[in-house]
Amino acid sequence: MPSPIPTADDLIRNGYIRRRRxxxxxxxxxxxxxAALSVFVTTAIVVILVEESWMFFREVPILDFLTGTMWTPVFTDAQFGVLPLLVxxxxxxxxxxxxxxxxxTVMAIYLSEYASTAVRExxxxxxxLLEAVPTVVYGYFALIVMTPFLQKFIPGLAGINLLVPSIILGIMILPYVVSVSEDAMRAVPNGLREGAYALGMSRWQVAFRVVLPGAMSGVTAAxxxxxxxxVGETMVVAIAAGQNPNxxxxxxxxxxxxxxxxxxxSLGDLPRGTLAYSTIFSTGLLLFVITLMFNIAGFYLRKRFREVY
Structure with missing residues (x-):
């Protein structure tokens, strides 16, 4: 039996299906x-850090590097104890x-459980919007505005210090903590809230005893x-915390x-291939390992406290 002749609608439909596929x-x-590009870039960074650091660790034992208390890589009597930088x-x-x-955490709870839609939005x-402010602006704000202001109230606060950059960094990372935590809290099913209210809990009890534990995996990720x-912030500490390993x-x-x-x-004053130049990559590798450890800990905590609804 001969096959039926396709109509115009059949041709259009078949063409649409082929285009969609x-x-x-x-x-x-x-x-x-x-996805492959992101894996390639990460792998390339690790390979470069390890390759460039290898020359350094052939000359400096890793135990001396991690436990030494003096960091003077460009001095005549060079010391390579990274502990001052790490601390x-x-x-x-x-x-x-x-x-x-x-x-x-408090702001995320407020936005998730207390704020109206208009206030939240x-x-x-x-x-x-705090994330859009350049970090160099934060650095000079810490140095020029915050430090002189806090020197009036904190005795012994030096013009270059670690306290003020820490405060500014706390403000800088606040949007990350609030945004991710609030999204995790709003993902907790309303049935849990309604059940808690049915048991006679107040709003703050629901927030701290039901919603926060239920969103703990997302809050931990934040x-x-x-x-x-x-840990990885650069400009704020470079401007306001000083550059003296102490x-x-x-x-x-x-x-x-x-x-x-x-x-x-990294300003171009060190000759490439010298031991002092390789310290850039050895400290970068240490920073990478620290960040990796935090991410592994976060993955474990998310897996440990993850709730499946």
């Missing part, structure tokens, strides 16, 4: 290329989180994201962080 295949290839970096990040985590975009952002636990004093040192040494 072609577009779907093309989009799948584009998305795969983008300053972690101190700034820790102080910034002391500001961002409590404030960000006004405050959240305004808060996220904390880890803020921590990674604080092993101190007093935030009123100035000290160089890892990122500030990398900026200082």
């Amino acid at each position: 072609a577009i779907g295949t093309m989009m799948a290839l584009i998305m795969f290329a983008c 300053s970096t972690l101190q700034v990040a820790f102080l910034a989180l002391l500001i961002a985590i409590p404030m960000g 006004t405050i959240k975009p305004a808060l996220e 904390y880890i994201l803020g921590m990674s952002r604080a 092993l101190t636990f007093d935030p009123r004093e100035g000290a160089a962080t890892i990122t500030a040192y990398i900026v200082q040494m």
Whole structure:
């Protein structure tokens, strides 16, 4: 029996199906290329850091690098103890989180559980605009405005110190903590809230005993994201925290962080291939490992506290 002759509608339909399949295949290839590019870039960064750091660690034992208390790579009697840079970096990040985590969590709870739709749609975009401010502006604001102001109230606060950059960093990472935490809290099903209200809980009890634990995986991700952002910040600490490697636990004093040192040494004054030049990559590798550890910890915490609804 001969096959029926296709009509105009059949031809149009078949052409549409072929175009749709072609577009779907093309989009799948584009998305795969983008995903592969991100993997390639990350791998290339790791390979370059390890390759450039290898020369440094052939000359300097890794134990001396991690435990030494003097960092003078360009001096005649060079010392390569990264502990002053590491302590300053972690101190700034820790102080910034002391500001961002409590404030960000409370603000996220307010936006999720208390604020009306109009208030939420006004405050959240305004808060996220803080991310658009260049970090160099934050750095000079910390140096020129905040430091002289706080010197009136904090005795012994130096003109270059770790405290003020930590406060500014806490403000800088606040939008990350608030935005991600608020999204996680709003993803908690309303059935949990309604059940808690049916049991006689007040609004703050629902927020802190039901919503916050239910969104803990997302809130933890916000904390880890803020921590990674604080550890990797460059311009604020380079401008307002100083560039002198100083092993101190007093935030009123100035000290160089890892990122500030990398900026200082990357100005083109060091000959390529020297041991001092390789310290740029060794400290960068250390910073990468620290960030990776935070991300692994965040992944574990998200997996540990994840709720499936």
